[in-house]
Amino acid sequence: MKKLKILAIKFKYLGDVIIMLPSLRMLRRQWPEAELHVLVAAEAAPFLQGLDWIDRVWSFPRTRGKVRLSACWPQIRQLRAEKFDRSVDFVGNDRGAIVSRLIGAKERLGVFAPKGFAGRKWCYSTTVEELDLTRHEVVRDAHVLSGWDVPFLAEECVPHLAAPAPSPEAEQLLPAGTVLCHLSTSQPKKEWPATRWAELGQQLSAAGHPVAFTAGPSEREQALLDELRQADPQANILPRFATLDLFIATVARARLFISPDTAPLHIAAGLGVPTLGLFGPSAASRWAPLGPANRHLQGGLCPCSGHLHTCAQPQRCLDGISVAQACETALEMLAR
CATH class of the missing domain: 3.40.50.2000 (Glycogen Phosphorylase B;)
Structure with a gap:
């Protein structure tokens, strides 16, 4: 038949x-x-x-x-x-x-x-x-x-991606137990300021949790890492990934993945890595990864939703998420 x-x-x-x-x-x-x-x-x-x-x-x-x-x-x-x-x-x-x-x-x-x-x-x-x-x-x-x-x-209702092949290079880039923070998205309005990422990394490191930072491959996204380096010269910033496979293998090693609303957030959740999503112009109720291992924070009100790539408001919705909120939530998740 x-x-x-x-x-x-x-x-x-x-x-x-x-x-x-x-x-x-x-x-x-x-x-x-x-x-x-x-x-x-x-x-x-x-x-x-x-x-x-x-x-x-x-x-x-x-x-x-x-x-x-x-x-x-x-x-x-x-x-x-x-x-x-x-x-x-x-x-x-x-x-x-x-x-x-x-x-x-x-x-x-x-x-x-x-x-x-x-x-x-x-x-x-x-x-x-x-x-x-x-x-x-x-x-x-x-x-x-x-x-x-x-x-x-x-x-x-929880997506599951195939586990990546073991990668010695990913092991060198991200030691076990490291919190991985991804700074960039395709839309600047969804991105947290580099100074806040620097402060979050310093607070988590002070609490005994090693932190590494990454961003997307475009020049604009990589420039966010330069801003982060200026804000915190001691930050552990990973180099631009040569292949998508290496990026996935590195994400799969993270103890916790923190990022704004972007595809890598869903990749991490699909790989079974606990995620903390930072949402501003997009609604976490629609887009945040589902499942008990994943949490999110939602910013304040702002009229920048839709297909606009940048936000011209003096107080952006994503700015409503404080470093203290993100750090407290991350520490709660790491304690589990």
Whole structure:
């Protein structure tokens, strides 16, 4: 008997793809014998390829705001040849809708979101109304599967990534028991000032907990580490990572991972590392990693939400999180 073939689609950022993992687990529970494929942006594919319960990971190049079907057409042809029985698009944006239609699964499930081109809903054979924005993104993804009567499983709501291979270089970079602080995000408005990171590191070190600092690979993000070095010349700042694999292996060694709302926060949580998330313009109630090992702090009120990359307010929402709050919470977590 032919196996059921299912394709799950999510064209968003890396953290969003990790958040989708619980829903993929629910799909796997519903159809344990099915052939499960996943289609994501190219940068997210490596995080799924190590999961042995996913049969195949497909990737597309992704440029924000552009569909670029010409660049994706070879993969679309290959996907069409797979003759999927079902496809589910967890986002419901224009790109996901068009690709769902072109791939041509017999049953195409998608989100009926209010924005986008008028013909988008005709790209799916079944649509589910988008869940309200007060719910956690894990729950919002799982809600889409209600279109196929897939039951929501609360016990599956914590994403789990495959453990990285042992790395002698990661062992040298981050000795056991070290607290790892990640300073940067793709949006400056989500970042804590370097002076506060310096103060937090000094307080944790004084309490007997070694601390190391890292940031993303871009020049702007690496410049935050230069600011930190000026604020605290003794800070243990890790060099720019040569590969993503080395970064993941290093994160996996951390005793506690502290960062603003960014993909590495979800990577750490997915690896089973306790996390402390610092949230300002984004709501922790929607985006903070779930599970008892993870905690978060939420900043104050501010009108900088949305797609703005920077905040021009004199008192930014993230500034509402004090060093004392972060240090107290981190020490409580380390004491456990």
